[in-house]
Each structure stands twice: as structure tokens, then as C-alpha cells.
């Protein structure tokens with residue numbers, strides 16, 4: 001099986017600060033993978049390296065079997081950034097049309113694909129409103145719809161559920177599971193353990209290092225605990241013990 005994303009010995013340094021250290025991971029097609037870790041752990045930096053938006057100081061990343069950075073592959077990824085990049089004076093529909101065309105959608109496909117994407121995030125009734133009147137959560141949902149609109153093979157979502165209420169969060173998770181069942185691969189970052197628990201595979205990152213990875217069940221079994229938060233704490237303690245032994 002060829003992984004959709006593969007990272008080998010990825011290290012990133014800014015100035016004197018090591019942000020990512022020797023990161024290794026493989027993500028299989030059709031999986032939902034949650035990258036979880038505290039603020040400043042290096043999640044966004046890793047996502048940006050996977051996308052090819054930055055070139056790491058060392059290591060190798062392939063996406064869809066191509067070495068990154070690669071502009072063509074970048075065009076095949078549905079990306080939702082942590083900060084919404086929306087045109088505030090345009091309507092939601094105009095934003096979706098603009099970004100859909102950028103992702104290669106033809107005029108005649110646009111209306112149908114836009115309707116499908118906004119249905120997932122419950123924005124069908126708001127398509128003709130200017131984005132400047134949207135709440136923070138609505139903007140997050142529109143950003144997610146933009147990532148979905150071209151129905152790409154790979155979705156990379158940086159904090160997709162921030163500012164989204166629990167009911168809609170469940171709806172979005174159902175949609176993500178459906179996309180995965182249809183063969184799409186989804187990598188998302190989150191701070192929220194209950195969100196991460198819904199993923200097929202967990203990647204735990206702390207101070208730039210991968211401290212644990214696997215399914216929720218495998219990780220809970222490994223650390224002999226009953227939830228992901230306890231896994232994170234135990235893996236963090238193991239990391240600290242390892243550092244103090246070095």
C-alpha cells in the first residue's frame with residue numbers, strides 16, 4: 001500500500017529553535033488522522049511542511065507519491081488554514097466560486113459542487129450573504145466548505161472545529177467519516193481530545209517531537225489508560241524521563 005502522506009526524519013529549525021525534530025509518519029488512503037498537541041508544539045509547522053509551503057531543514061516528505069514541495073500536488077489538496085482567508089466583501093457563494101475555480105472546477109460544475117459543500121457545513125441558507133456579516137463559526141464553516149468544494153483526494157484541515165458548536169461539530173464529523181469511506185484521506189489538527197478520539201489514527205506531537213502514534217485503542221492499551229488525555233500525559237512524562245536520562 002502506497003501511503004498518501006509520508007514523512008521521514010523531518011526536522012525544522014527557526015533561528016536557534018528546533019521546531020520539529022526527526023518526525024516520521026505514514027498516512028494510508030481513506031484514513032482520518034488527527035495531529036494533536038499543545039499550542040506551539042509544531043502542528044501547523046508540520047502541516048505547512050507536508051503541504052510544501054515550507055521546505056524543512058532536513059528530511060523527506062512525499063504526498064500522493066510526489067516529493068514535496070510540488071506545486072501540482074499542492075493543487076490537489078483541499079486545505080483549510082488556521083486563519084480564515086476569505087474575501088469579506090464578497091458573498092459566501094462568490095468566495096466558493098473564486099476558490100473553486102482556483103482548484104480547477106469548471107463553471108458548469110460549480111453550482112452543484114458548491115451546493116454539496118455548503119450542505120455539509122450547514123451554510124446553504126447563507127450563500128448569498130456577504131462574509132463580513134458572518135460569525136466566527138460561520139467563517140470557519142465556509143473555510144471548510146472551500147476545502148471540500150473540489151472534492152480533492154486529500155484534505156488537510158488546521159483546527160477545523162474551532163468556534164463550531166457541538167451539534168454542528170458532530171455533523172462535520174459525520175461528513176468527514178463519509179468522505180473517508182469514499183476513499184478520501186483527511187489530516188486534521190486539533191487541541192480537543194474528544195475530537196481527536198474520532199479519528200482512525202492519532203499523531204501526538206509535543207515540543208516538536210512525535211511522542212505517540214497509533215489508533216486510540218492501541219494507545220490506550222499501550223499506556224494502560226482509558227482516554228486520550230491520559231495517553232498524552234503519560235507519553236509526555238515518558239518523553240521528559242527520556243530527556244532527563246540523555
Ligand SMILES: Nc1ncnc2c1ncn2[C@@H]1O[C@H](COP(=O)(O)OP(=O)(O)OP(=O)(O)O)[C@@H](O)[C@H]1O
Nearest residue numbers: 014019037038039040041042043044045046082191
Ligand atoms: N515562521 C516562523 N518563524 C519563527 N518561528 C516560528 C515560525 N512559525 C512557527 N514558529 C514557532 O514554531 C513553534 C511551533 O509553532 P506552530 O504554529 O507549528 O505550533 P502549533 O502546534 O500549530 O500551535 P497552535 O496550536 O497554537 O497553532 C512556535 O514556537 C512558533 O512560535
